[in-house]
Amino acid sequence: MNAFALAFSSPLFGQAAWDLAYAVPLILAIAFVYSATRDERTGVILHRGAKLSMVLAGFMILVFGVLAALSWAV
Amino acid sequence: MSAPPTETRRDEPTSDSISDPLALPIVDLKSPTLAALLAWLVPGLGHLYQGRYFKAVLFAVCILGTFLGGVCLGGSPTRGWGRVVYVEAKGRGGSLFQRLPYACQLAAGAVAMPAIYQTYRASKDSVVRQEFMYPPLNEDEVNSLHLELGRFFELGTVYTMIAGLLNILAIYDAYGGPVYVVDEEPTDDEKRRKKKPGSDGANGQPEPAA
Numbered sequence: 001m002n003a004f005a006l007a008f009s010s011p012l013f014g015q016a017a018w019d020l021a022y023a024v025p026l027i028l029a030i031a032f033v034y035s036a037t038r039d040e041r042t043g044v045i046l047h048r049g050a051k052l053s054m055v056l057a058g059f060m061i062l063v064f065g066v067l068a069a070l071s072w073a074v
Numbered sequence: 075m076s077a078p079p080t081e082t083r084r085d086e087p088t089s090d091s092i093s094d095p096l097a098l099p100i101v102d103l104k105s106p107t108l109a110a111l112l113a114w115l116v117p118g119l120g121h122l123y124q125g126r127y128f129k130a131v132l133f134a135v136c137i138l139g140t141f142l143g144g145v146c147l148g149g150s151p152t153r154g155w156g157r158v159v160y161v162e163a164k165g166r167g168g169s170l171f172q173r174l175p176y177a178c179q180l181a182a183g184a185v186a187m188p189a190i191y192q193t194y195r196a197s198k199d200s201v202v203r204q205e206f207m208y209p210p211l212n213e214d215e216v217n218s219l220h221l222e223l224g225r226f227f228e229l230g231t232v233y234t235m236i237a238g239l240l241n242i243l244a245i246y247d248a249y250g251g252p253v254y255v256v257d258e259e260p261t262d263d264e265k266r267r268k269k270k271p272g273s274d275g276a277n278g279q280p281e282p283a284a
Binding site: 019025026028032036037038039041042045 | 139
């Protein structure tokens with residue numbers, strides 16, 4: 001098993017991934033509050049907030065994956 | 075600082091793109107200073123005063139929810155809740171500004187203020203108490219809090235700080251109205267001018283008046 005596969009099959013990775021759940025309320029709060037300060041229309045706020053939360057979550061998952069791989073590979 | 079306009083734009087377009095900045099909903103900001111003060115004291119209250127009910131609920135739920143989430147994460151029934159919200163730890167040579175996270179937490183308004191009273195109490199009698207927002211009295215107590223709460227101490231600190239920072243955005247929104255993001259797309263008129271440069275004179279420049 002190479003280092004990359006080891007990184008993602010480790011129980012520590014599972015724990016760290018589960019800890020990412022604590023970021024979800026923060027991501028939602030930041031996305032919707034930010035969107036609400038950029039418009040006044042309810043539909044637009046909700047639409048942009050949902051979109052921004054997806055972008056933030058995707059970015060964090062990407063960075064998490066890279067860091068998790070690096071931490072085990074190096 | 076000049077007072078912001080008390081009204082912005084009119085009519086409600088359906089799409090989320092803004093091709094015509096003049097076609098935006100009216101926002102009656104009433105007294106912007108009072109609204110900003112209320113928004114600081116209780117997240118959402120300034121918007122409630124302005125009659126912006128959806129935003130009032132959104133800010134109250136998001137900001138107060140995040141702050142109270144942090145208070146719960148950064149405490150325990152035995153050590154007291156909200157131990158991550160404190161002004162200073164006595165005996166660490168601290169001053170108000172050595173506890174920088176509190177500057178962010180205080181932006182969330184009245185919910186962070188019990189920490190000031192608790193710090194005043196701690197400065198009077200120096201008794202170790204496991205109470206709501208009570209400051210750790212020395213380095214050992216800070217260490218024991220970290221040991222007992224683990225990563226939740228940091229999580230609680232981050233939650234409460236972010237709640238305060240988000241409330242700064244909400245306060246500005248109550249004071250000055252929303253900061254609309256206007257599309258950079260050229261208008262139809264500008265597109266037409268680019269397509270027919272000869273019609274407006276040489277090189278797309280308008281012809282001088284006769």
